[in-house]
Every structure is written in C-alpha cells, then in structure tokens.
Amino acid sequence: MVCYSHQHSHRSLFRLLNTDDGTGQSHIREIHAQVLRLGHGRDPALLTSLLRHYTSHTPLPPASTAVFSQFSTTPPAFAWNLMIRAHTNSGDPFVAVQIYFNRMVVLGIPIDKFTLPFAVKACAAIFNLGKGKEIHGFAIKTGFYDDVFLQNTIAHFYLECGDVESVRLLFDRMPIKNVVSWTTLVSGLVSLGNLEDARELFDAMPVRNVVSWTAMIDGYAKHGKPEDAVEMFRTMLMEDVKPNEFTFVGLLIACAELGSLELGRWAHNFAQKHPNSRGYMFDTDIFVGTALIDMYSNVGSLADAVKVFDKMPVRSLATWNSMITSFGVHGQGREAVDLFLKMEKEGNVTPDGITFKAVICGCLRDGLVDEGCKMFENMIEKYSIEPTADHWSCLAQLLDIEDANQIRLFAEDRRFWKEDKKWKKLMEVLVVDRRGDELKKLVAKNTFYL
C-alpha cells in the first residue's frame, strides 16, 4: 500500500509516479486519484507520466484514453507515440494508424524519431502494405529516414508483408547496418525456406548474437534440417553465446523432428540447469514447456510429457492442447477426455478447434464412440465452434461412416446440419479423404447449394 502521511506536492506526486515500487503495479490508480484530488489533473508532466504507466498495460485500460484527452493544449508527440504503441500492442493496430497516427499528421503535430517506428509497426500488424510504403516515403521526405532503427523497422514491415525482395534491396542500400539489420534479413530468407542464402548471410555477419543464432536454429528445425539445427546449437555454445527461451524452443522442435529421446533429454537437462536472466529455469517458460511436451510425445515418451505438464506453473491454451493431443496420439482417449474436463474446470483457457480435434481423435483411437460424439456436440453447442473438414473427417471415422449421405443424416439427426455451408464442409471432408467419386456424386446432387 502507498501511505499518504502528508499532502503530496506536485513534485512529490511526479516522483511517486516515476518510482518503481517493485511490484510493477506502482499503485497507479491511487496516485491518479491523488493527482485529481490535488488539482493537478491538467498538468502536462503528470499526465504524461500517468499515460506512460497506463499504456504499458495490455489490454489497454480505458483510463489511458481519458488521460490522453485531458491535455489542455494538443498532446505532445511523446503522448501520441505512447498511444500508437499501446493500441498496436493491445490488438488494435488499426486504431493506432487511423485514429492516432493519421490524426497526428492532419493536425500538424511535429513528430519525433520515435513516431514512425511505432506507426510502421502498426502497419506491419495489419499487413497494410500501402500505408507502410506511404510512411516509408513520408520518412524520406521529412528527413526522418536517416535512422537505423526506422530502417530496421521498415525492413521488418516488408518482411511481414511477404516482400523479401524489398527487404533485400533496402538492406543493400542501408548506409549503416547493425546486428538487427542483418538478423532481419536472415530471418526473412529463412521464412521462404531459403536456408542456403540465409546461411551465407549468417556466415557473413560481422557480429552475431543469440537472436541471429536462434533465427538459424529455428529455420533449420522447421524446414526439414533438424540435424543442422542441433549442430548450430552446439556451435553457438562453443562460441560462448548463451541460449535463451527462444533458442530452446527451436532446439526442441529439432529434437522432436529427429525422434531421439536421448537428444531430447539432453536438451531438457540443459534447459533445467541454466537459469535465464531473471533467475528462472528455462523449462518453466510457457513456450519451452509446451515445446517439451510436444517433443517428448513425438519421441515416444508420454510419461515424460506428463511430468513436464504437471510441473508447469502456468499453462496456455497451446500447453493444454499439446498435452491432450499427446494422450490422443498415444491411444489414451480416456486420459484425453479427462484432461479436457480438467481444462474446462480450471477455467483459465477456453478450448478451441484444435482442442476438440485432439479430444475427438483421441476418442477415435481409443474406440470411445459415444464420448467422441458428445465432444463434437459440445464443440458446436457449448462453444459455438464451427467444425472444419478435419472435425467432420474425425467424426466420420469415429462413426465408421463411409457414405456422405450417412454423415448428413447423422448431422441432421443431431441438428448440426442447419445451413447450406455444411455441404461445403462435407465436400472438404471428401477431398481430405480423397474420396473423389463420392465427391462428384455429392456435387451432382447438390448443385443447388453451390
């Protein structure tokens, strides 16, 4: 608790706002109330500090908009920048561009060197190639382009929009490149699957850090070169670069791909012995934990996967999905269903289509026909999840249904068959199962629905 033993002056409130009390919360609402009570509600310095605190939380608290509107003159660039950044981070990049950045330009508010990187990042989040290019041009015209940070952000923007050639061009023309510039292009090449060029560039880098190494490790792991991923990891250790959570995820994907329990255990052991910069062991990280579950399941040790799952302090939807999938693929449908029920009960995450696919497939592999159907019903009625071709296909196998009409009859009987688009789903099922003849028959019979 913050103790107000005396009336705070303007200066002491300001100091309080900019002091970290160690909880990360800094009792912002109490301080805000105090600011208003003492009549400092329009003080620009205090408003800016308040805004900085509010905008560092996600999702963005409504109070931030209220504070932003309290400036008696137009807010300074700093405040606009915070709002652009916060909206992008809170899943509202459209508002960041349309409401904040555009208005800032229209109102003629002088931007600073932070504004354009934030605006470009918002464009990247909505893949708005046109607007991003416009800002690129705007930067050149206004003289803000001469900045490595901005150039790196723009390079990453082109990468997000799938335009690796522009990234390459931009990179070649950069007068000053740093390790981030190099890594951006490396990861751009990696994500086309162009590992040869990526590696060539990686080897040519004047300076490499853990991020650059991880980009290569992850690329090899995901593009069918798990041996190279492991090799890269070992080389990285020899060059005295410390791995982090991101690196372990890449390494574990490679271990899963290689199907080696021994190698997987080695990676896990390594992660358990090395704390990260905040003193936590790597295997407590939610991404590393999920990757471990997946890895152990893939190399055939369900027991180890369960051990990791049970030890995890925090679990995401992906964590639950990964564990339920593991039970399913190991033929333990009963355990998959039980874990699903536990997931519902703990209530921190909401099941999605992947969850149901995992449970229903688990039921299929364990011969739990009634349970599987119940789950299918659950998915539609309780969670309003539209079944995909995978779900229909799973259901068809569960019910041992061969004929398209039987699936339809079943679905109608259960009132799942409400809209025309279900026909399209069914067709997808038949495509997935490569039942070409049945598909042709279905199309001939139901041309009305197309």
Added chain:
DNA sequence: CTAGGGTTAG
C-alpha cells in the same frame, strides 16, 4: 516511448 528468434493442429 523506437528495431530482429518462440509453443499446440496424425
């Protein structure tokens, strides 16, 4: 207040 790597879907 600015830039680059991450998990689940037989």
